[in-house]
Amino acid sequence: MNLHQFRYVREAVRRGLNLTEAAKALHTSQPGVSKAILELEEELGVRIFQRHGKRLRRVTEPGSQVLASIERILQELENLRRIGEEYSRQESGTLSIATTHTQARYMLPAPIAALRQRYPAVRVALHQGNPEQVAQMLLDGAADIGLATESLEEHADLITLPCYDWQHVAVLPTGHPLADGPPLTLEQLAAQPLVSYHPSFTGRRRIDQAFAQRRLAPDFVLEAIDADVIKTYVRLGLGVGLVAEMAMRADDAAADAGLVARPVGHLFGRNVSRVAFRRGAYLRHYVYTLAELLSDRLNRALIERAVAGGGDDYTL
Structure with a gap:
């Protein structure tokens, strides 16, 4: 053979x-x-x-x-x-990352920039897709590390570790009747036209489940995979946006001018984004470094223990 x-x-x-x-x-x-x-x-x-x-x-x-x-x-x-390859090229190589648009746009820029400062000879290949495509790229060996909120933990051949948790926010134009006041309710949101993510992205399933449990039928007038697209249509008055909180960044006020963000974690719960690796894969040292830059909850010893079979979960 x-x-x-x-x-x-x-x-x-x-x-x-x-x-x-x-x-x-x-x-x-x-x-x-x-x-x-x-x-x-x-x-x-x-x-x-x-x-x-x-x-x-x-x-x-x-x-x-x-x-x-x-x-x-x-x-x-x-x-x-x-x-x-690792020991013949200690400080160089290609780091392939599979992730969704939200993670690529809002979570990865700073860690990747920090990684490049430490390893200037390391090239980064960023592959974007939906969560299931992220999982498949890992399984196929096309990516070294994956980052997404959905799907990753559903595959037995992947090691997944919680990276950070987050909530959704309602995005409204300044002056909208719901832009301030008491915490928002599901009934208030269900009475508005809504603009949010496609059902396979960024915690949308939690949103749908919350409405279904209250037997409410919200009107999603537009669905997208890009929070920036959602915010654009909110500005045009198409409806109330529901996006991940990291899409409304305090350090980018100019990009969110004219919009108000209100937390709705009390309605839809908190989501967990997870970092993933193919089970049994050899990870180069700069893969561990990126994981550590993504979250202070992650470190090389924890990842090595998980990859070696010591469990792939812990408390956030």
């Missing part, structure tokens, strides 16, 4: 058992992939895949165990490669 066979089996599974697509991804021929998989099955004495003619139909029960071993072997090979 050889590493090419292992990679062919893994890619076949990743491509939905489509050998043609697997061959394209591996820059080889479909017959070559099929032959390599058959040879591995013959050497192991088990069928990894159940077939219908020449097509792969599903992964067999012993095949699932083989796949788990293959993933561990290929992960360790990747770790070896990274160890070699």
Whole structure:
């Protein structure tokens, strides 16, 4: 058996058992992939895949165990490669970060700037997507570290640690009837046209759940993934905005001129943004540094303990 066979089996599974697509991804021929998989099955004495003619139909029960071993072997090979790179280039390399727009726009700039001051030869590749895409980039090895509020803790192959907690705020134009006064209520918000995040982003599920529990039917007239877009439409009078509190920064008053932010954590609860790593991955020293810059609750010893199997949660 050889590493090419292992990679062919893994890619076949990743491509939905489509050998043609697997061959394209591996820059080889479909017959070559099929032959390599058959040879591995013959050497192991088990069928990894159940077939219908020449097509792969599903992964067999012993095949699932083989796949788990293959993933561990290929992960360790990747770790070896990274160890070699780390010690041959102590202060350089590429740090790949997968995250959502909100984190990229409001939370990451200062930590990344501080990281670059410490490691000026380290290049940063920032990959933005929805929370599920962030998780998948980590699982595929396309990112070293991920940061998001949703989805990350739902994947067993990811180590996730709480980074910081936050609440939503209601954003209103100056002079709006709800711009001041007693704390806002769900009934008051449900009576207004609302502008907020797409349901898969930035704690939107908590908002929907809170209204549903009170049997209220809010009118979301516009949904977006970008808090700056939401604020633009609030200024135009489209409705009341519901955004993450970090999108209304005290140090950027000019950008939020004409708007008022009111906390609504008492209505929708607090959200936890989490930092994530692929389970078993080798992390370069500047990955640990970025995590420590993101939150004073994170440190290298804690992350190493989690990656080694010592738990992936703690109290904020």
